[in-house]
Amino acid sequence: MNHDSTSASSSPDVVSTHSVCGAPCWVSLISRDVEASGNFYGAVLGWEWRPARCGDHFRIALADGTPVAGIGAAASLGQTAVAWTPYFAVPSADEAVSRAQERGGTAAVGPISFPPGRAALLADRDGATFGIWEGELFTDWEAWRKAAPAFIRLHTRDAFDAAIFYGEVLDWASEQPGCCEVRYEGEEVVLRSHGEVVARIESGALEAAPDPTIRPHWQIHFRVADVAACVRAAEAHGGSVLRESRHEAVLRDPDGAQFTVTSRREA
Template identity: 35%
Template sequence: MSLIRRLRGGYRPLVGAIHRPSHLLAYRPAQWSTDAKEHPTVITTGYVTGSPCWLDLGSPDTEASAAFYGAVFGWTFRPAGPDAGGYGVLHKDGRTVGAIGPLTEEGASGAWTVYFRTADADATARATELGGGRVRAGAFDVMEAGRTACLTDPFGAEFAVWQPAALQGLEAVTEEGTLTWAELFSPDPATAAAFYGDLFGWRREEVTLLGMAYSILSTAEGDQGAAAFGGIAPLQVEGQKPRWLPYFEVADPDAVARDTEENGGSVLVPPVDAPGVGRLGALADPFGAPFAVVHSPAAGD
């Protein structure tokens, strides 16, 4: 279940820092109410323009990656068929929670890619270039599922867009073992926020946490608190790569961290308690793809 559903007394972002977990804090803007009925979820499957709607992993060994995430999250992997180029879909309890495919770009390393919904993948690709970003793969059809484009923002963070047809997006989010938050690390958060705002119409709320600026991102539609799905944080150590980091909801971050190490992954930041947010940590799979996990507090905690 979601953070906002369970939090009382004020909206609190899930703020993660791979290198500085001391920045995992909560805040309470007075103008936002978070009554459980008003703000039922963080990421939802009611996809609108700009929503995170798909997630896939590029891996040098899809079978090994599928085995790792199966051991850690209980996901099952189903190849998409002989025409899919090794791409396959991840399921939990019979519902789609992501996908895995082979690396296709020269010099690429294992990484998760977050896809944002768009009404026109071609137009979003053009707008990316006009905004100073780069088109890594121009818009193309994915059989009858939809249309996609692989993009990079002006600072090097990779993302993709999804124009749905038969496939709307992930079937399960903000539940145990599924995507619950998406966080961008950028060397210039304000400019990055403006770039993505131009692409998707995202709204943002600027806050300060221990002297660190943090932007809470919401889609253009609906109540701003209810439409929140992620955030932007500054890079925090020299050499850190701009990237989108997915967060997965889990029942026990410590157990997931142990399972990660036992199955060949690594713990980047051991799980820590963040008041008002929950317990969370940053991990990496055996091929170096980083991801984060969080256990949100129950209502009344």
């Protein structure tokens, strides 16, 4: 999860995954070159970086001083694919991994310890990668939500089937305190935590498509003030533009990881 072990466990402002059960609580980038990726995202998103104490191959991104994302070297996690990955809060990493495997998912990494918590990297039964985090959150969840992604979206083969998988793994719409609400709106599944839209699931991705933009995957949407400026910065620093509109652009960093910048405040 690229989590910094300096989290203040004694601080009353730091909450655990129990308070936002099943909600996205962090995003992490797997990169082949941590320094180069840090330079790219610093230029495009204005982030600053600091080392993470879980190793030289991990860094923490700061937006106006708030921790918003992590970056880790692919080799350090035994993974070569570069990608942005959302992490979901769970009360028990072991239980969530077992549930995922019982329902046709796979465990790529973990659970492993990243004090003050534990993380695992998984794939759902259609191959979309996601992570889980058990323990104290790195920063206050509401502060992270304001400073970090606008929302995340799963592009998958069957939104209804995916919602069942994630709902059973992450305790969505359960009796668990602080659990997420799930509703079907139009052709999408909408996930809310504490009344806020935090994720959407849509059908249409092709399982065997060669293009990673249409294979099942979680897409991270970062809120920015100026989409056009981000596009120019991405192109100037070796990235590419996959799609662009007035309010949104899908970009790819020089390492191949794709992400979305959006000026929209609502999902």
